[in-house]
Amino acid sequence: MIAGLLDGTWKGGDRLTEAEAVERFGVSRTPVREALLELQGLGLVELRRNCGAVFAPFGPDELRDLYAVRSLLEVEATRLAATRLEKDWIEAMIAAFEKIRDQGGVDPDWESDRELHTAIAEASGNRRLAAEIARYGELVQLMREIVGEQALGGIHNTTVNEHLDILHAIERRDEASAAEAMRRHLAQAADSAAGATLRRREEIRE
Protein backbone atom coordinates (compact mmCIF):
# COMPACT_ATOMS: atom_id res chain seq x y z
CA MET A 1 0.00 0.00 0.00
CA ILE A 2 2.67 2.44 1.03
CA ALA A 3 4.80 1.26 -1.86
CA GLY A 4 1.81 1.55 -4.13
CA LEU A 5 1.67 5.28 -3.70
CA LEU A 6 5.22 5.40 -4.99
CA ASP A 7 4.91 3.59 -8.30
CA GLY A 8 8.27 4.82 -9.49
CA THR A 9 6.86 7.17 -12.09
CA TRP A 10 6.72 10.29 -10.00
CA LYS A 11 9.08 13.20 -10.34
CA GLY A 12 10.22 15.38 -7.47
CA GLY A 13 7.68 18.09 -6.82
CA ASP A 14 4.72 16.10 -8.14
CA ARG A 15 1.61 16.49 -6.07
CA LEU A 16 -0.89 13.92 -4.98
CA THR A 17 -4.03 14.85 -3.09
CA GLU A 18 -5.66 12.46 -0.69
CA ALA A 19 -8.71 12.34 -2.96
CA GLU A 20 -6.61 11.16 -5.91
CA ALA A 21 -4.98 8.47 -3.81
CA VAL A 22 -8.41 7.33 -2.61
CA GLU A 23 -9.61 7.03 -6.17
CA ARG A 24 -6.54 5.05 -7.16
CA PHE A 25 -6.72 2.49 -4.36
CA GLY A 26 -10.40 2.19 -3.61
CA VAL A 27 -9.88 2.65 0.11
CA SER A 28 -11.02 5.52 2.26
CA ARG A 29 -9.04 8.55 3.26
CA THR A 30 -8.11 7.25 6.69
CA PRO A 31 -5.61 4.58 5.61
CA VAL A 32 -4.42 6.85 2.82
CA ARG A 33 -3.62 9.53 5.36
CA GLU A 34 -1.74 7.08 7.52
CA ALA A 35 0.28 5.85 4.58
CA LEU A 36 1.14 9.41 3.61
CA LEU A 37 2.17 10.17 7.19
CA GLU A 38 4.41 7.13 7.14
CA LEU A 39 5.96 8.24 3.87
CA GLN A 40 6.55 11.63 5.42
CA GLY A 41 8.27 9.90 8.31
CA LEU A 42 10.56 8.19 5.83
CA GLY A 43 11.27 11.52 4.17
CA LEU A 44 9.75 10.60 0.83
CA VAL A 45 6.93 13.13 0.71
CA GLU A 46 6.26 16.49 2.27
CA LEU A 47 2.72 17.11 3.54
CA ARG A 48 1.49 20.66 3.06
CA ARG A 49 -1.81 21.97 4.28
CA ASN A 50 -4.43 22.06 1.54
CA CYS A 51 -1.82 21.55 -1.12
CA GLY A 52 -1.62 17.80 -1.32
CA ALA A 53 1.43 15.70 -0.66
CA VAL A 54 4.46 16.73 -2.68
CA PHE A 55 6.92 14.02 -3.55
CA ALA A 56 10.49 14.61 -2.52
CA PRO A 57 12.98 14.42 -5.36
CA PHE A 58 14.67 11.04 -5.46
CA GLY A 59 17.54 11.02 -7.89
CA PRO A 60 21.23 10.13 -7.70
CA ASP A 61 21.97 12.91 -5.20
CA GLU A 62 19.29 11.79 -2.79
CA LEU A 63 20.40 8.17 -3.14
CA ARG A 64 23.96 9.16 -2.32
CA ASP A 65 22.81 11.07 0.75
CA LEU A 66 20.63 8.16 1.86
CA TYR A 67 23.44 5.63 1.63
CA ALA A 68 25.81 8.04 3.36
CA VAL A 69 23.53 8.11 6.38
CA ARG A 70 22.86 4.39 6.24
CA SER A 71 26.58 3.74 6.10
CA LEU A 72 27.20 6.09 9.02
CA LEU A 73 24.73 4.14 11.15
CA GLU A 74 25.69 0.62 10.11
CA VAL A 75 29.43 1.18 10.20
CA GLU A 76 29.17 2.45 13.76
CA ALA A 77 26.98 -0.50 14.71
CA THR A 78 29.49 -2.90 13.19
CA ARG A 79 32.33 -1.26 15.08
CA LEU A 80 30.40 -1.53 18.34
CA ALA A 81 29.47 -5.14 17.63
CA ALA A 82 33.15 -5.98 17.20
CA THR A 83 34.05 -4.37 20.52
CA ARG A 84 31.31 -6.13 22.46
CA LEU A 85 31.25 -9.50 20.72
CA GLU A 86 28.53 -11.22 22.67
CA LYS A 87 28.08 -14.89 22.00
CA ASP A 88 24.34 -14.94 21.40
CA TRP A 89 24.56 -12.33 18.72
CA ILE A 90 27.48 -13.97 17.01
CA GLU A 91 25.34 -17.09 16.66
CA ALA A 92 22.46 -15.07 15.27
CA MET A 93 24.78 -13.45 12.75
CA ILE A 94 26.24 -16.74 11.64
CA ALA A 95 22.79 -18.31 11.32
CA ALA A 96 21.63 -15.46 9.12
CA PHE A 97 24.80 -15.62 7.08
CA GLU A 98 24.48 -19.35 6.44
CA LYS A 99 20.89 -18.85 5.41
CA ILE A 100 22.01 -16.43 2.74
CA ARG A 101 24.90 -18.63 1.61
CA ASP A 102 22.86 -21.84 1.42
CA GLN A 103 20.11 -20.12 -0.44
CA GLY A 104 22.46 -19.97 -3.39
CA GLY A 105 19.81 -18.89 -5.83
CA VAL A 106 20.47 -16.35 -8.51
CA ASP A 107 18.21 -13.77 -6.95
CA PRO A 108 19.46 -12.44 -3.64
CA ASP A 109 17.45 -13.32 -0.56
CA TRP A 110 16.85 -9.85 0.76
CA GLU A 111 14.97 -11.09 3.77
CA SER A 112 17.96 -13.02 5.04
CA ASP A 113 20.19 -10.10 4.14
CA ARG A 114 18.11 -7.89 6.38
CA GLU A 115 18.27 -10.50 9.13
CA LEU A 116 22.04 -10.41 9.05
CA HIS A 117 22.19 -6.63 9.10
CA THR A 118 19.65 -6.63 11.92
CA ALA A 119 21.71 -9.12 13.91
CA ILE A 120 24.81 -6.95 13.54
CA ALA A 121 22.84 -3.84 14.45
CA GLU A 122 21.43 -5.40 17.60
CA ALA A 123 24.83 -6.79 18.53
CA SER A 124 25.94 -3.18 18.85
CA GLY A 125 24.10 -3.02 22.15
CA ASN A 126 22.48 0.29 21.21
CA ARG A 127 18.79 -0.36 20.68
CA ARG A 128 18.04 3.03 19.23
CA LEU A 129 20.86 2.68 16.74
CA ALA A 130 19.43 -0.71 15.80
CA ALA A 131 15.99 0.85 15.41
CA GLU A 132 17.31 3.54 13.07
CA ILE A 133 19.11 0.90 11.03
CA ALA A 134 15.88 -1.08 10.81
CA ARG A 135 14.14 2.07 9.60
CA TYR A 136 16.69 2.46 6.84
CA GLY A 137 16.23 -1.20 6.02
CA GLU A 138 12.54 -0.49 5.43
CA LEU A 139 13.41 2.48 3.29
CA VAL A 140 15.79 0.47 1.14
CA GLN A 141 13.27 -2.36 0.89
CA LEU A 142 10.66 0.13 -0.26
CA MET A 143 13.10 1.41 -2.84
CA ARG A 144 13.66 -2.10 -4.09
CA GLU A 145 9.93 -2.64 -4.52
CA ILE A 146 9.64 0.57 -6.48
CA VAL A 147 12.69 0.03 -8.63
CA GLY A 148 11.97 -3.66 -9.14
CA GLU A 149 13.81 -6.38 -7.29
CA GLN A 150 15.16 -8.10 -10.34
CA ALA A 151 17.07 -4.99 -11.26
CA LEU A 152 19.30 -5.58 -8.25
CA GLY A 153 20.07 -9.25 -8.93
CA GLY A 154 23.36 -10.80 -9.96
CA ILE A 155 25.39 -9.54 -7.06
CA HIS A 156 24.90 -12.55 -4.87
CA ASN A 157 28.39 -14.06 -4.69
CA THR A 158 29.96 -10.70 -4.17
CA THR A 159 27.75 -9.88 -1.23
CA VAL A 160 28.38 -13.26 0.37
CA ASN A 161 32.09 -12.55 0.40
CA GLU A 162 31.53 -9.06 1.73
CA HIS A 163 29.38 -10.42 4.54
CA LEU A 164 32.05 -12.98 5.33
CA ASP A 165 34.68 -10.26 5.62
CA ILE A 166 32.52 -8.37 8.06
CA LEU A 167 31.77 -11.39 10.24
CA HIS A 168 35.39 -12.57 10.32
CA ALA A 169 36.54 -9.12 11.40
CA ILE A 170 33.89 -8.99 14.12
CA GLU A 171 34.93 -12.44 15.37
CA ARG A 172 38.54 -11.25 15.54
CA ARG A 173 37.31 -8.24 17.56
CA ASP A 174 39.04 -6.17 14.91
CA GLU A 175 36.76 -3.16 15.03
CA ALA A 176 38.64 -1.11 12.44
CA SER A 177 38.55 -3.87 9.84
CA ALA A 178 34.95 -4.71 10.61
CA ALA A 179 33.91 -1.10 10.18
CA GLU A 180 35.87 -0.81 6.97
CA ALA A 181 34.40 -4.03 5.61
CA MET A 182 30.87 -2.77 6.31
CA ARG A 183 31.74 0.56 4.73
CA ARG A 184 32.91 -1.19 1.55
CA HIS A 185 29.85 -3.46 1.55
CA LEU A 186 27.47 -0.51 1.70
CA ALA A 187 29.45 1.41 -0.90
CA GLN A 188 28.90 -1.56 -3.22
CA ALA A 189 25.22 -1.60 -2.34
CA ALA A 190 24.99 2.12 -3.05
CA ASP A 191 26.58 1.69 -6.48
CA SER A 192 24.25 -1.18 -7.25
CA ALA A 193 21.22 0.80 -6.19
CA ALA A 194 22.33 3.79 -8.22
CA GLY A 195 22.66 1.62 -11.32
CA ALA A 196 19.25 0.08 -10.76
CA THR A 197 17.50 3.42 -10.37
CA LEU A 198 19.15 4.76 -13.49
CA ARG A 199 18.02 1.73 -15.49
CA ARG A 200 14.55 2.16 -14.03
CA ARG A 201 14.47 5.80 -15.11
CA GLU A 202 15.34 4.76 -18.63
CA GLU A 203 12.57 2.14 -18.63
CA ILE A 204 10.09 4.81 -17.70
CA ARG A 205 11.27 7.19 -20.40
CA GLU A 206 10.55 4.61 -23.07
Place this chain on the structure above:
Amino acid sequence: MIAGLLDGTWKGGDRLTEAEAVERFGVSRTPVREALLELQGLGLVELRRNCGAVFAPFGPDELRDLYAVRSLLEVEATRLAATRLEKDWIEAMIAAFEKIRDQGGVDPDWESDRELHTAIAEASGNRRLAAEIARYGELVQLMREIVGEQALGGIHNTTVNEHLDILHAIERRDEASAAEAMRRHLAQAADSAAGATLRRREEIRE
Protein backbone atom coordinates in the same frame (compact mmCIF):
# COMPACT_ATOMS: atom_id res chain seq x y z
CA MET B 1 -0.62 17.18 22.20
CA ILE B 2 2.00 14.65 21.38
CA ALA B 3 3.92 15.71 24.44
CA GLY B 4 0.72 15.53 26.46
CA LEU B 5 0.50 11.80 25.98
CA LEU B 6 3.91 11.54 27.59
CA ASP B 7 3.38 13.33 30.87
CA GLY B 8 6.55 11.96 32.34
CA THR B 9 4.85 9.67 34.79
CA TRP B 10 4.81 6.54 32.68
CA LYS B 11 7.05 3.56 33.18
CA GLY B 12 8.33 1.37 30.42
CA GLY B 13 5.76 -1.26 29.52
CA ASP B 14 2.77 0.81 30.60
CA ARG B 15 -0.16 0.58 28.24
CA LEU B 16 -2.44 3.28 26.97
CA THR B 17 -5.45 2.50 24.81
CA GLU B 18 -6.80 4.97 22.31
CA ALA B 19 -10.00 5.19 24.32
CA GLU B 20 -8.11 6.26 27.43
CA ALA B 21 -6.21 8.91 25.50
CA VAL B 22 -9.48 10.18 24.00
CA GLU B 23 -10.98 10.51 27.44
CA ARG B 24 -7.94 12.36 28.71
CA PHE B 25 -7.77 14.94 25.92
CA GLY B 26 -11.34 15.39 24.86
CA VAL B 27 -10.54 14.96 21.19
CA SER B 28 -11.60 12.14 18.93
CA ARG B 29 -9.66 9.02 18.08
CA THR B 30 -8.39 10.30 14.75
CA PRO B 31 -5.87 12.86 16.07
CA VAL B 32 -5.01 10.53 18.93
CA ARG B 33 -4.12 7.83 16.46
CA GLU B 34 -1.96 10.20 14.47
CA ALA B 35 -0.16 11.34 17.61
CA LEU B 36 0.47 7.73 18.62
CA LEU B 37 1.77 6.92 15.15
CA GLU B 38 4.13 9.88 15.39
CA LEU B 39 5.33 8.70 18.79
CA GLN B 40 5.92 5.29 17.27
CA GLY B 41 7.95 6.97 14.54
CA LEU B 42 10.08 8.58 17.23
CA GLY B 43 10.53 5.23 18.92
CA LEU B 44 8.76 6.19 22.14
CA VAL B 45 5.85 3.76 21.98
CA GLU B 46 5.19 0.44 20.34
CA LEU B 47 1.77 -0.03 18.76
CA ARG B 48 0.34 -3.51 19.07
CA ARG B 49 -2.91 -4.63 17.56
CA ASN B 50 -5.75 -4.70 20.08
CA CYS B 51 -3.36 -4.29 22.96
CA GLY B 52 -3.03 -0.56 23.24
CA ALA B 53 0.17 1.41 22.87
CA VAL B 54 2.96 0.24 25.14
CA PHE B 55 5.45 2.86 26.22
CA ALA B 56 9.07 2.15 25.52
CA PRO B 57 11.29 2.26 28.56
CA PHE B 58 13.10 5.57 28.83
CA GLY B 59 15.74 5.51 31.51
CA PRO B 60 19.44 6.32 31.65
CA ASP B 61 20.32 3.53 29.22
CA GLU B 62 17.90 4.73 26.58
CA LEU B 63 19.06 8.30 27.04
CA ARG B 64 22.66 7.22 26.52
CA ASP B 65 21.74 5.34 23.36
CA LEU B 66 19.75 8.31 22.09
CA TYR B 67 22.60 10.76 22.56
CA ALA B 68 25.05 8.31 21.04
CA VAL B 69 23.04 8.28 17.82
CA ARG B 70 22.45 12.01 17.91
CA SER B 71 26.15 12.56 18.37
CA LEU B 72 26.97 10.20 15.52
CA LEU B 73 24.75 12.21 13.19
CA GLU B 74 25.70 15.70 14.30
CA VAL B 75 29.42 15.05 14.54
CA GLU B 76 29.43 13.79 10.97
CA ALA B 77 27.42 16.80 9.84
CA THR B 78 29.85 19.12 11.57
CA ARG B 79 32.78 17.41 9.91
CA LEU B 80 31.15 17.73 6.51
CA ALA B 81 30.27 21.36 7.16
CA ALA B 82 33.91 22.09 7.90
CA THR B 83 35.07 20.48 4.67
CA ARG B 84 32.55 22.29 2.50
CA LEU B 85 32.43 25.67 4.23
CA GLU B 86 29.93 27.46 2.03
CA LYS B 87 29.54 31.16 2.69
CA ASP B 88 25.74 31.29 2.95
CA TRP B 89 25.66 28.66 5.64
CA ILE B 90 28.45 30.27 7.61
CA GLU B 91 26.37 33.42 7.77
CA ALA B 92 23.32 31.47 8.90
CA MET B 93 25.37 29.78 11.60
CA ILE B 94 26.81 33.07 12.85
CA ALA B 95 23.39 34.71 12.86
CA ALA B 96 21.96 31.87 14.95
CA PHE B 97 24.95 31.98 17.27
CA GLU B 98 24.68 35.72 17.88
CA LYS B 99 20.99 35.32 18.59
CA ILE B 100 21.82 32.87 21.36
CA ARG B 101 24.65 35.00 22.72
CA ASP B 102 22.69 38.26 22.73
CA GLN B 103 19.72 36.60 24.35
CA GLY B 104 21.81 36.43 27.48
CA GLY B 105 18.95 35.40 29.71
CA VAL B 106 19.35 32.83 32.41
CA ASP B 107 17.16 30.29 30.68
CA PRO B 108 18.64 28.92 27.47
CA ASP B 109 16.92 29.87 24.23
CA TRP B 110 16.34 26.41 22.86
CA GLU B 111 14.75 27.69 19.69
CA SER B 112 17.91 29.55 18.71
CA ASP B 113 19.98 26.58 19.78
CA ARG B 114 18.05 24.41 17.36
CA GLU B 115 18.51 27.01 14.64
CA LEU B 116 22.26 26.84 15.06
CA HIS B 117 22.32 23.06 15.02
CA THR B 118 20.04 23.11 11.99
CA ALA B 119 22.31 25.53 10.18
CA ILE B 120 25.32 23.30 10.81
CA ALA B 121 23.36 20.23 9.74
CA GLU B 122 22.28 21.83 6.48
CA ALA B 123 25.76 23.12 5.84
CA SER B 124 26.80 19.48 5.62
CA GLY B 125 25.27 19.36 2.15
CA ASN B 126 23.48 16.10 2.98
CA ARG B 127 19.79 16.86 3.19
CA ARG B 128 18.82 13.48 4.56
CA LEU B 129 21.41 13.77 7.28
CA ALA B 130 20.00 17.20 8.10
CA ALA B 131 16.50 15.74 8.19
CA GLU B 132 17.55 13.02 10.62
CA ILE B 133 19.23 15.60 12.81
CA ALA B 134 16.04 17.66 12.75
CA ARG B 135 14.14 14.56 13.81
CA TYR B 136 16.41 14.12 16.79
CA GLY B 137 15.98 17.80 17.57
CA GLU B 138 12.24 17.18 17.83
CA LEU B 139 12.85 14.18 20.04
CA VAL B 140 15.08 16.14 22.40
CA GLN B 141 12.63 19.04 22.43
CA LEU B 142 9.87 16.62 23.35
CA MET B 143 12.02 15.25 26.10
CA ARG B 144 12.58 18.76 27.43
CA GLU B 145 8.85 19.39 27.53
CA ILE B 146 8.31 16.19 29.45
CA VAL B 147 11.16 16.64 31.87
CA GLY B 148 10.51 20.33 32.32
CA GLU B 149 12.56 23.03 30.64
CA GLN B 150 13.64 24.70 33.82
CA ALA B 151 15.41 21.55 34.88
CA LEU B 152 17.92 22.12 32.10
CA GLY B 153 18.69 25.78 32.85
CA GLY B 154 21.92 27.24 34.11
CA ILE B 155 24.16 25.91 31.39
CA HIS B 156 23.94 28.93 29.16
CA ASN B 157 27.46 30.34 29.29
CA THR B 158 29.00 26.95 28.91
CA THR B 159 27.03 26.16 25.77
CA VAL B 160 27.90 29.54 24.25
CA ASN B 161 31.57 28.73 24.54
CA GLU B 162 31.03 25.25 23.16
CA HIS B 163 29.18 26.66 20.20
CA LEU B 164 31.96 29.15 19.65
CA ASP B 165 34.55 26.38 19.56
CA ILE B 166 32.55 24.54 16.94
CA LEU B 167 32.07 27.58 14.72
CA HIS B 168 35.70 28.65 14.94
CA ALA B 169 36.86 25.19 13.96
CA ILE B 170 34.46 25.12 11.02
CA GLU B 171 35.69 28.53 9.89
CA ARG B 172 39.28 27.25 10.01
CA ARG B 173 38.16 24.25 7.89
CA ASP B 174 39.58 22.14 10.70
CA GLU B 175 37.26 19.20 10.37
CA ALA B 176 38.84 17.11 13.12
CA SER B 177 38.60 19.89 15.69
CA ALA B 178 35.11 20.82 14.61
CA ALA B 179 33.94 17.23 14.95
CA GLU B 180 35.62 16.89 18.32
CA ALA B 181 34.10 20.17 19.54
CA MET B 182 30.62 18.99 18.54
CA ARG B 183 31.23 15.64 20.20
CA ARG B 184 32.18 17.37 23.45
CA HIS B 185 29.19 19.70 23.19
CA LEU B 186 26.76 16.81 22.85
CA ALA B 187 28.46 14.84 25.61
CA GLN B 188 27.79 17.83 27.86
CA ALA B 189 24.19 17.96 26.67
CA ALA B 190 23.81 14.25 27.36
CA ASP B 191 25.10 14.64 30.91
CA SER B 192 22.81 17.58 31.49
CA ALA B 193 19.82 15.67 30.17
CA ALA B 194 20.67 12.64 32.29
CA GLY B 195 20.78 14.79 35.40
CA ALA B 196 17.48 16.44 34.55
CA THR B 197 15.68 13.14 34.01
CA LEU B 198 17.02 11.75 37.26
CA ARG B 199 15.82 14.82 39.14
CA ARG B 200 12.46 14.46 37.41
CA ARG B 201 12.19 10.84 38.49
CA GLU B 202 12.78 11.85 42.07
CA GLU B 203 10.11 14.53 41.83
CA ILE B 204 7.63 11.93 40.69
CA ARG B 205 8.53 9.52 43.47
CA GLU B 206 7.66 12.12 46.08
Place this chain on the structure above:
DNA sequence: TCAAGCCGAATTGTATACAATCACGCGAAT
Protein backbone atom coordinates in the same frame (compact mmCIF):
# COMPACT_ATOMS: atom_id res chain seq x y z
C1' DT C 1 -4.55 49.11 -15.31
C1' DC C 2 -3.78 47.56 -10.81
C1' DA C 3 -4.71 46.50 -6.17
C1' DA C 4 -7.61 45.12 -2.44
C1' DG C 5 -11.22 42.46 -0.71
C1' DC C 6 -14.37 38.90 -0.92
C1' DC C 7 -16.61 34.70 -2.26
C1' DG C 8 -16.55 29.86 -3.63
C1' DA C 9 -14.40 25.59 -4.53
C1' DA C 10 -11.08 22.43 -3.14
C1' DT C 11 -8.42 20.26 0.40
C1' DT C 12 -7.16 18.94 4.72
C1' DG C 13 -8.47 18.27 9.88
C1' DT C 14 -11.78 16.13 13.03
C1' DA C 15 -15.63 13.47 14.77
C1' DT C 16 -18.30 9.44 14.81
C1' DA C 17 -20.36 5.15 13.33
C1' DC C 18 -19.47 0.60 11.89
C1' DA C 19 -16.60 -3.62 10.75
C1' DA C 20 -12.90 -6.71 11.74
C1' DT C 21 -9.79 -8.63 14.76
C1' DC C 22 -7.83 -10.21 18.79
C1' DA C 23 -7.20 -11.00 23.92
C1' DC C 24 -9.09 -12.99 27.92
C1' DG C 25 -11.81 -15.95 30.66
C1' DC C 26 -14.81 -19.79 31.14
C1' DG C 27 -15.97 -24.44 30.68
C1' DA C 28 -15.57 -29.06 29.19
C1' DA C 29 -13.00 -33.02 27.95
C1' DT C 30 -9.05 -35.85 28.64
Place this chain on the structure above:
DNA sequence: ATTCGCGTGATTGTATACAATTCGGCTTGA
Protein backbone atom coordinates in the same frame (compact mmCIF):
# COMPACT_ATOMS: atom_id res chain seq x y z
C1' DA D 1 -4.88 -30.62 36.82
C1' DT D 2 -4.12 -29.17 32.26
C1' DT D 3 -5.19 -28.06 27.77
C1' DC D 4 -8.08 -27.17 24.07
C1' DG D 5 -11.96 -24.64 22.12
C1' DC D 6 -15.27 -21.19 22.05
C1' DG D 7 -17.80 -17.02 23.06
C1' DT D 8 -17.86 -12.43 24.57
C1' DG D 9 -16.10 -8.03 25.27
C1' DA D 10 -12.63 -4.87 24.29
C1' DT D 11 -9.66 -2.67 20.94
C1' DT D 12 -8.07 -1.41 16.73
C1' DG D 13 -8.95 -0.66 11.49
C1' DT D 14 -11.91 1.58 8.10
C1' DA D 15 -15.49 4.39 6.09
C1' DT D 16 -17.98 8.49 5.87
C1' DA D 17 -19.95 12.84 7.24
C1' DC D 18 -18.96 17.35 8.77
C1' DA D 19 -16.02 21.47 10.17
C1' DA D 20 -12.20 24.44 9.34
C1' DT D 21 -8.88 26.32 6.53
C1' DT D 22 -6.84 28.05 2.47
C1' DC D 23 -6.00 28.98 -2.37
C1' DG D 24 -7.57 31.03 -6.66
C1' DG D 25 -10.26 33.91 -9.30
C1' DC D 26 -13.56 37.46 -9.67
C1' DT D 27 -15.36 41.75 -8.80
C1' DT D 28 -15.09 46.47 -7.56
C1' DG D 29 -13.04 50.60 -6.67
C1' DA D 30 -9.50 54.05 -7.37
